[in-house]
Amino acid sequence: MPSISFEKVNKKFGDVSVVEDFSLHVEDGELLVLVGGSGSGKSTILRMVAGLESVTSGTIRIDDRDITHLAPRDRDVAMVFQDYALYPHLTVRDNLSLGLRLRRMPTAEINRRVAWAADMLRIESLLERKPKQLSGGQRQRVAMGRAMVREPLVFLFDEPLSNLDASLRARMRIEIGGLQRRLNTTTVYVTHDQVEAMTLGDRIVVLANGRIQQIGHPIELYRNPINRFVAGFIGTPPMNFVEGNLHRENDRVFFVSEGLRVQLPAERLPGSVPSKAMTLGIRPEDVTLADGKPTSGGAGAARLSGRVLLVERLGGTSHIHFDVGPHRLMAAVSGEDPPAVGDTVGIEVPSERVHLFAADGNALARAE
Amino acid sequence: MMQRPRPERSSMRAEQRSAWSLTAPYAAFLLAFAAYPVFFALALVFMHWDLVTPPSFAGGDNVRLLVTDARFGRAVLNTFVFLAIHLPLQIVTALGLALALNRRLAFRAFWRATFFLPVVISGAVVAILWNALYATDVGLINNLLAKLGGSPIPWLTDPSIAMPAIAVMVTWKNVGFYVIIYLAGLQYIPQSCREAIELDGATAWQRFRHLTLPMLLPQTILVVTLSTINGFQLFIEPYVMTGGGPLRRTYSVVLYMYTNAFSYQKMGYAATIGVALALIIGAVVAAQRRVIGTAEAA
Numbered sequence: 001m002p003s004i005s006f007e008k009v010n011k012k013f014g015d016v017s018v019v020e021d022f023s024l025h026v027e028d029g030e031l032l033v034l035v036g037g038s039g040s041g042k043s044t045i046l047r048m049v050a051g052l053e054s055v056t057s058g059t060i061r062i063d064d065r066d067i068t069h070l071a072p073r074d075r076d077v078a079m080v081f082q083d084y085a086l087y088p089h090l091t092v093r094d095n096l097s098l099g100l101r102l103r104r105m106p107t108a109e110i111n112r113r114v115a116w117a118a119d120m121l122r123i124e125s126l127l128e129r130k131p132k133q134l135s136g137g138q139r140q141r142v143a144m145g146r147a148m149v150r151e152p153l154v155f156l157f158d159e160p161l162s163n164l165d166a167s168l169r170a171r172m173r174i175e176i177g178g179l180q181r182r183l184n185t186t187t188v189y190v191t192h193d194q195v196e197a198m199t200l201g202d203r204i205v206v207l208a209n210g211r212i213q214q215i216g217h218p219i220e221l222y223r224n225p226i227n228r229f230v231a232g233f234i235g236t237p238p239m240n241f242v243e244g245n246l247h248r249e250n251d252r253v254f255f256v257s258e259g260l261r262v263q264l265p266a267e268r269l270p271g272s273v274p275s276k277a278m279t280l281g282i283r284p285e286d287v288t289l290a291d292g293k294p295t296s297g298g299a300g301a302a303r304l305s306g307r308v309l310l311v312e313r314l315g316g317t318s319h320i321h322f323d324v325g326p327h328r329l330m331a332a333v334s335g336e337d338p339p340a341v342g343d344t345v346g347i348e349v350p351s352e353r354v355h356l357f358a359a360d361g362n363a364l365a366r367a368e
Numbered sequence: 369m370m371q372r373p374r375p376e377r378s379s380m381r382a383e384q385r386s387a388w389s390l391t392a393p394y395a396a397f398l399l400a401f402a403a404y405p406v407f408f409a410l411a412l413v414f415m416h417w418d419l420v421t422p423p424s425f426a427g428g429d430n431v432r433l434l435v436t437d438a439r440f441g442r443a444v445l446n447t448f449v450f451l452a453i454h455l456p457l458q459i460v461t462a463l464g465l466a467l468a469l470n471r472r473l474a475f476r477a478f479w480r481a482t483f484f485l486p487v488v489i490s491g492a493v494v495a496i497l498w499n500a501l502y503a504t505d506v507g508l509i510n511n512l513l514a515k516l517g518g519s520p521i522p523w524l525t526d527p528s529i530a531m532p533a534i535a536v537m538v539t540w541k542n543v544g545f546y547v548i549i550y551l552a553g554l555q556y557i558p559q560s561c562r563e564a565i566e567l568d569g570a571t572a573w574q575r576f577r578h579l580t581l582p583m584l585l586p587q588t589i590l591v592v593t594l595s596t597i598n599g600f601q602l603f604i605e606p607y608v609m610t611g612g613g614p615l616r617r618t619y620s621v622v623l624y625m626y627t628n629a630f631s632y633q634k635m636g637y638a639a640t641i642g643v644a645l646a647l648i649i650g651a652v653v654a655a656q657r658r659v660i661g662t663a664e665a666a
């Protein structure tokens with residue numbers, strides 16, 4: 001029953017701190033996704049689990065075993081590398097079996113495992129080929145097979161799909177997810193692609209500058225981002241942000257910015273707010289076009305007027321960019337008849353979908 | 369469809385013209401200094417020529433002499449003895465040094481330059497230097513041995529030690545060159561492969577055996593081929609250090625060829641030895657490739 005726990009793990013390269021106070025418990029059988037921008041420390045964390053990078057301070061355990069200072073070969077973890085790291089001089093079969101042969105496993109068992117992995121990944125016909133005779137997707141499968149045959153305690157994936165084209169990436173993403181669920185092996189999966197994170201992760205850890213921003217189930221991060229960074233990172237297309245101020249009029253609260261005024265449900269706001277200056281966030285898929293219909297006024301939805309700048313038609317949905325005063329907003333709308341560039345349209349922002357962030361970037365706690 | 373009739377052809381012709389004009393100087397050089405001597409040597413095989421009187425036709429005399437010449441046989445055998453020691457020693461030392469110099473090491477550039485230095489020093493100078501090192505009573509090596517309590521070894525005067533001693537010296541002289549080749553090869557082993565095999569459970573020895581060594585196979589083939597060709601042309605060291613002795617045990621094929629040409633003025637026979645040597649080198653290198661090739665496939 002392998003779980004992984006990080007206790008106050010820190011990593012410095014020289015004087016530069018790249019991972020700070022990283023504490024996390026990965027459950028047995030969980031697929032945990034580490035996501036964050038370039039240089040946020042994702043690979044470093046993964047490589048510390050593998051033993052390829054030393055830990056400056058803190059403890060990493062697999063189950064109850066402290067592995068912080070063990071050699072990589074003694075940790076019983078398998079890693080899938082971004083460039084696959086297949087052994088160029090060995091056939092696919094030997095790539096799969098080398099790790100088992102090095103550990104002096106009986107030949108019959110090696111053959112059984114290789115056959116099992118090859119069958120599962122549908123690479124039986126490739127077993128006698130060398131890596132350079134394989135396509136990107138096939139290499140990807142072999143790299144996964146090499147991790148699978150080891151039957152390790154833990155799988156580590158470092159951006160395994162980033163070298164594949166978009167359609168193959170989507171296919172392999174589904175395969176990896178399915179495979180992980182069948183094998184039920186505890187997995188840490190690093191990516192900078194938030195779609196991968198959302199679709200694959202049992203839980204997601206969002207990192208920025210070596211620090212955990214938020215940990216949670218994908219939908220939780222989508223619904224209740226804890227700060228502006230997470231809000232901007234999770235979800236495609238990214239959330240719209242507008243800088244402005246809070247205004248109280250009698251018992252009503254408004255978010256006000258040039259060309260824009262949104263009444264907020266007062267019950268959603270805490271009694272005292274940390275600052276008057278606020279950032280309002282609204283997801284493009286929550287913004288709707290008003291179609292000239294009368295709106296339910298009051299606190300239900302704010303009605304704005306915007307001028308269409310650009311329409312990106314994706315087929316079923318369209319991304320419509322418009323100017324609202326000095327602000328630029330985007331709406332993701334379905335239907336095949338979007339407005340034309342230059343049109344002035346009515347836009348609705350449902351107030352219960354609005355996110356508010358204080359000047360320090362933290363989300364206002366919402367009383368739900 | 370756009371029609372693009374002739375430009376391709378004419379541009380190809382222009383390309384060919386410039387290719388020819390660019391290679392012409394080198395081709396002329398090659399013809400004058402390589403092709404001409406080769407054909408001349410081939411012709412000399414069937415001639416008697418003492419450099420003074422005009423050459424005369426010899427028919428199969430030279431070839432017949434060669435196959436029965438025990439001294440030639442001895443020289444070939446000597447050269448094989450040399451290679452049997454030199455080749456493995458060269459591979460092991462070059463690979464070992466390359467692995468050491470590939471690590472993070474203080475003064476790495478200095479060490480690399482140091483090991484390369486003998487490569488660019490003239491072979492005759494190195495031979496004279498090692499003569500001093502190998503000298504039986506006043507040599508540095510025997511001096512050191514004496515300090516360690518050993519008895520002096522007659523490095524260049526004992527018939528069974530002289531050729532191994534020369535092989536060690538040639539290995540020392542050339543090691544820097546082959547280190548460079550191995551160092552270049554080491555750059556091609558991806559860091560992630562080293563990490564993958566470590567996670568796969570390999571010990572340091574297994575990493576070397578299952579990743580580094582097989583990945584360096586192309587470099588090893590190159591080192592074997594070059595040092596074989598180079599070894600068959602062994603000349604300056606026995607010429608300077610031993611004169612082919614003791615008991616002709618360091619007489620190399622090229623030294624024998626040289627002696628025939630310039631001591632005995634038998635240019636025809638010397639050319640015959642040269643052509644035979646070229647054939648032997650070709651056969652040995654081809655055999656090596658076949659052996660290493662099957663090793664690779666396994």
Ligand SMILES: Nc1ncnc2c1ncn2[C@@H]1O[C@H](COP(=O)(O)OP(=O)(O)OP(=O)(O)O)[C@@H](O)[C@H]1O
Pocket residue numbers: 013018036037038039040041042043044045192
């Ligand atoms: N060996 C090293 N020496 C010094 N600094 C390093 C080293 N490896 C990584 N870093 C630094 O540590 C930080 C985190 O790097 P890391 O590779 O973990 O980022 P990442 O989140 O995986 O980014 P990416 O998405 O680009 O792969 C970066 O600022 C990087 O420059």
Ligand SMILES: [Mg+2]
Pocket residue numbers: 042043044
């Ligand atoms: Mg990375």
